[in-house]
Amino acid sequence: MxxxxxxxxxxxxxxxxxxxxxxxxxxxxxxxxxxxxxxxxxxxxxxxxxxxxxxxxxxxxxxxxxxxxDGGRGQxxxxxxxNPKGAYGIGVRLDRRSIETILIDFAGHPIARRAYDIVLPRPEEALAMVERDIRELLSLLDRPARERFAGVGLALPYNLGSWLGRLDLPPDTFGLWDHVDFGAWLQEATGLPVFSENDGNAAAIAELFYGVGRRMDDFLYLFLGPAIGGGVVTGGDYLRGSHGNAGDVAVIPVGPSRLASAPKPPQGGELLITRASLNALARHLLAAGVPVVSPLDAEAAFVAQHPAVGEWLDDAVDALTPAIWTAMALLDVPVVVLDADIDAGLVDALIGRLAASLAAHAPEARRPPRLVHGSFGRDAGAIGAASLPMFYSFSPRASILMRSNDERGLRETVPG
CATH class of the missing domain: 1.10.10.10 (Winged helix-like DNA-binding domain superfamily/Winged helix DNA-binding domain)
Structure with missing residues (x-):
């Protein structure tokens, strides 16, 4: 740029x-x-x-x-x-199975965090928890640092009340989330500027601002959490789309799973979210007699080389391969960045199998994209959220030249 x-x-x-x-x-x-x-x-x-x-x-x-x-003449x-102390941001990541609030500095380094591995509660309960955590984290900054506070970033999946059957989650609580503007609630409760994005875009922004984006301007970002999320970076900026859903790979249609643990596809057909997600891995492990209470249980099963993990990897790659080639036909980016809520080698194993599959199924006259391990792992969502105020306050977006307030792309209620 x-x-x-x-x-x-x-x-x-x-x-x-x-x-x-x-x-x-x-x-x-x-x-x-x-x-x-x-x-x-x-x-x-x-x-x-x-x-x-x-x-x-x-x-x-x-x-x-x-x-x-440099060896030449002159001084x-x-x-x-x-300066890492030049600015600070707080990120709030709400996921269907976790809540995390994190404080980072201008270099993207985490300073402190609060985290809960729980099924997302009712919006009012989540607001009370997050507001308390934000105030506790802000108290760690002295007065000069508070004056350089850029704001709060909020990252959460859009349509939290959707696809619950595919994710084995109860509808009662999650249905409430589709009828509240949690970002507006949070801004009113804290009195702080809140920058909202879906979790896939937020994690892609973290990669753009603090991760692989320091070396490349164009990539597709994929993140495997309980569901699968994504984001698109082109020309050194992220692609939001008219409804904020650009890169929402979860809804790409795919074929049915070959795993006996997979639910029967609904009448509308199967989606990528059902097959290439950690929820699908947990479901398959449970069917194999391995209960997964937290992501660490799935990680331990991979380390132990449980055959169910390998079966899920093959099924996920089988679904990801046509989905990525579909994305490449539209985006033509040279790199796909992959990350996940768990690792211990799982992401590299996925990358290795997926690279081979993409090469084997490459369309004529097309080369597969290069696959790159993401920078933040399970911190991607929270750091992505905390990156939002940094990105919108300090990134050279072309929209700055078109209007005086480029921060309004996220929330009309955020001060310019």
């Missing part, structure tokens, strides 16, 4: 804001760089880069880390780096 000149609908203030964020992105990707390095990378003049660096230093977003001598160059 290059520095952009003024165009229709833009003004000089918006351009300056865009270039400031572009410099932050270049530093995030490089780790550290000199003023000259940043001027070249962002295609800015020495005068422009000097003014930007001064402002970012005044805002405590970047710091000097010493001198570098050694001052090296710059993002």
């Amino acid at each position: 290059e520095s952009v000149g003024l165009g229709r609908g833009s003004n000089s203030a918006q351009l300056r804001r865009y270039n400031e964020r572009l410099v932050l992105q270049r530093l995030r990707r490089a780790g550290e760089a000199s003023k000259a390095d940043l001027a070249r990378a962002a295609d800015l003049t020495n005068t422009a880069i000097g003014a930007i660096i001064q402002k970012l230093e005044d805002q405590s977003l970047i710091v000097s880390v010493g001198k570098r001598h 050694p160059a001052t090296m710059l780096r993002l």
Whole structure:
């Protein structure tokens, strides 16, 4: 993503804001760089880069880390780096079987968290739990750090009351979630700006902002939790879609499972969510006599090389292969990033089997995408949520040049 000149609908203030964020992105990707390095990378003049660096230093977003001598004439160059203490964000991840709230710094490092492995309770109960946890985490920041607090990110699956039969979950509690705006509730309860996204997009944003996105601008992101979620990154930005559902791979139609543990497909046919998910793995392990109370039980079964895990892997790959090739026909991205709520080698095993299957079923004149292990594992959802205020406050999105308030893409109630 290059520095952009003024165009229709833009003004000089918006351009300056865009270039400031572009410099932050270049530093995030490089780790550290000199003023000259940043001027070249962002295609800015020495005068422009000097003014930007001064402002970012005044805002405590970047710091000097010493001198570098490149062997040429002249004074050694001052090296710059993002300041981890430059901003803070809190992320709230609500999943059908867990609640997690996490505090991170500007570098994406977790500082503290609160987590519950429970079936998601009624919205009022969840709000009380999350509000308490947010206030406890905020109390860990001193006054200067509180002044650099970017906001709260909320990540949760859309349509929580749907597909409950496929996920073996009770309808009574989850049906209530489809009738509340939990982000608005949370913002009113805390008085803090809340940035809401579905959990797949949030995890993809974490990869874009803090993970593989530091090296690549285009990828499909897949995350295996109780269900399967996803997100799409193109041109260094994420694709949201008109309803926020771009990358919602869970609803891709697939063939029926060959596992005896799989439920009978409904009349409308089978979906990827039923086969390539940790809920499907837990169901198959239970049918094999291995109860799964928490994700760690499924992880232990993989470590023990229980044959049911291998059977599920083969079935998941059988479903993922045509789903990914369908996505590639539409997106044409070179990389698929895969991550999961459990690991201990499970993700790498899935990647190995899936790579072979994608190659074996490649359409004529097409190469399979490269498969990459995600950066955050079970923390992806929570860090993804906490990344939302960081991403919308500090990422060089092209929408900055089109309007003065690009943060309004998530919630109309979030201050610009």
